[in-house]
Amino acid sequence: MLDNIQSALAPRGPEAAGILEITWVLVVGGALIFTLVLALTALAFFAPPRWLAGKGLIIGAGIVFPVITLAALLIYTLLAAPRLSAVEPADVTIEVVGHQWWWRVNYLDARGEVDFATANEIHLPVGRTVELRLRSADVLHSFWVPSLAGKLDLIPGKDNRLRLAATEAAVLRGQCAEYCGGPHAQMALFVVAEAPERFEAWRAAQRQPAAIAAEDAADSEAASGRRLFLSHCTTCHTVRGTRAEGELGPDLTHFASRLSLGAGILPNNRATVAGWIAGNQHLKPDNLMPEFRFDSGELRTLAHWLETLE
Amino acid sequence: MRVTALLALAWVALLAGCSDESRPVLGGDAENGRLLLRQFGCIGCHRIPGVAGATGNVGPPLDGVGRRVYLAGVLPNSPANMMRWIRDPQSFGFETAMPDLQVTESQARDMVAYLQELK
Numbered sequence: 001m002l003d004n005i006q007s008a009l010a011p012r013g014p015e016a017a018g019i020l021e022i023t024w025v026l027v028v029g030g031a032l033i034f035t036l037v038l039a040l041t042a043l044a045f046f047a048p049p050r051w052l053a054g055k056g057l058i059i060g061a062g063i064v065f066p067v068i069t070l071a072a073l074l075i076y077t078l079l080a081a082p083r084l085s086a087v088e089p090a091d092v093t094i095e096v097v098g099h100q101w102w103w104r105v106n107y108l109d110a111r112g113e114v115d116f117a118t119a120n121e122i123h124l125p126v127g128r129t130v131e132l133r134l135r136s137a138d139v140l141h142s143f144w145v146p147s148l149a150g151k152l153d154l155i156p157g158k159d160n161r162l163r164l165a166a167t168e169a170a171v172l173r174g175q176c177a178e179y180c181g182g183p184h185a186q187m188a189l190f191v192v193a194e195a196p197e198r199f200e201a202w203r204a205a206q207r208q209p210a211a212i213a214a215e216d217a218a219d220s221e222a223a224s225g226r227r228l229f230l231s232h233c234t235t236c237h238t239v240r241g242t243r244a245e246g247e248l249g250p251d252l253t254h255f256a257s258r259l260s261l262g263a264g265i266l267p268n269n270r271a272t273v274a275g276w277i278a279g280n281q282h283l284k285p286d287n288l289m290p291e292f293r294f295d296s297g298e299l300r301t302l303a304h305w306l307e308t309l310e
Numbered sequence: 311m312r313v314t315a316l317l318a319l320a321w322v323a324l325l326a327g328c329s330d331e332s333r334p335v336l337g338g339d340a341e342n343g344r345l346l347l348r349q350f351g352c353i354g355c356h357r358i359p360g361v362a363g364a365t366g367n368v369g370p371p372l373d374g375v376g377r378r379v380y381l382a383g384v385l386p387n388s389p390a391n392m393m394r395w396i397r398d399p400q401s402f403g404f405e406t407a408m409p410d411l412q413v414t415e416s417q418a419r420d421m422v423a424y425l426q427e428l429k
Binding site: 271282 | 352
């Protein structure tokens with residue numbers, strides 16, 4: 001599943017395929033011309049024929065050939081450029097907000113209001129056009145999922161729009177491609193392209209608040225984990241369905257459904273979340289979350305509750 | 311020639327000296343274990359030589375864990391104890407922050423094969 005998850009050489013959509021085609025035309029074409037020039041140079045050194053010294057070659061290879069080649073390339077790239085970003089109206093609109101050093105992901109409804117929020121993971125329906133509205137909350141970032149499309153910057157004060165589509169179901173990885181300070185290299189995200197019916201099921205589940213009521217009776221460890229969360233974490237995190245409504249950090253309503261932790265840097269399970277709560281400054285230096293010194297039982301309890309947030 | 315022969319002899323002697331008969335090994339695929347240590351997220355808490363991204367400092371660093379005398383400060387370090395510790399750290403009856411990750415027996419065996427090589 002994890003082969004070629006972040007490779008411009010393995011396109012999973014028409015935009016990335018268009019970029020790869022232009023790349024091959026330029027690389028192969030450039031290599032052919034370079035070989036030809038080397039061959040002429042060798043000829044001039046070792047067995048110069050008379051025509052090599054004539055005006056004809058200078059006019060032909062020095063003026064006519066570059067003009068024709070560059071004009072052809074210009075026309076080719078102008079024709080290819082529209083394919084690098086889909087033009088059809090989008091079926092799904094997602095606002096992606098860059099933060100130091102994570103991605104806020106807001107799915108928008110038909111009126112452009114936030115339908116639900118998640119973080120560091122984008123789900124897309126295969127074969128549908130998706131519009132990403134790229135914004136920044138602080139400094140320059142750049143959104144780059146090489147298997148789907150080229151880079152586009154997130155610029156403070158400006159909305160950049162990127163339209164793309166995935167042609168097959170895949171789990172892909174992307175990362176911030178514009179240095180944004182400190183742990184910039186640890187600002188990654190996952191894109192899950194899935195069949196439209198699976199995407200709809202995912203979207204319906206994400207809209208729901210966290211399932212809290214049932215768990216109290218069934219799972220007292222989860223209930224005490226939730227109490228710890230509500231007394232320590234609500235200033236920064238939201239869990240819909242509880243009184244945790246902080247906006248500084250990622251929305252954790254369906255945290256356990258996500259593949260990764262810490263913006264794409266760790267697999268998401270109760271061990272890594274416990275390690276993150278207690279020691280995140282070692283894992284991702286300077287990130288804005290403080291380290292918490294719970295006693296060991298409390299730490300396990302809190303991690304257990306977070307991993308119930310499917 | 312004589313120097314080469316002496317060096318070879320010294321090398322053989324060195325290798326013989328390295329063999330550690332006192333620790334029974336349980337088999338297991340150390341290379342797979344190395345990958346599992348990353349996939350299960352052990353790296354979130356432990357520093358582990360040879361495992362990418364293992365910078366955690368929540369639990370003890372695992373460099374030299376193959377030669378460590380006690381696991382978690384209490385259990386005599388043997389492959390069998392290490393396997394049991396990885397699979398169910400709560401089963402020993404004392405408080406530890408390390409959670410049970412539902413590691414299977416064969417996965418734990420592979421992890422132990424790698425960790426016991428860290429001398």
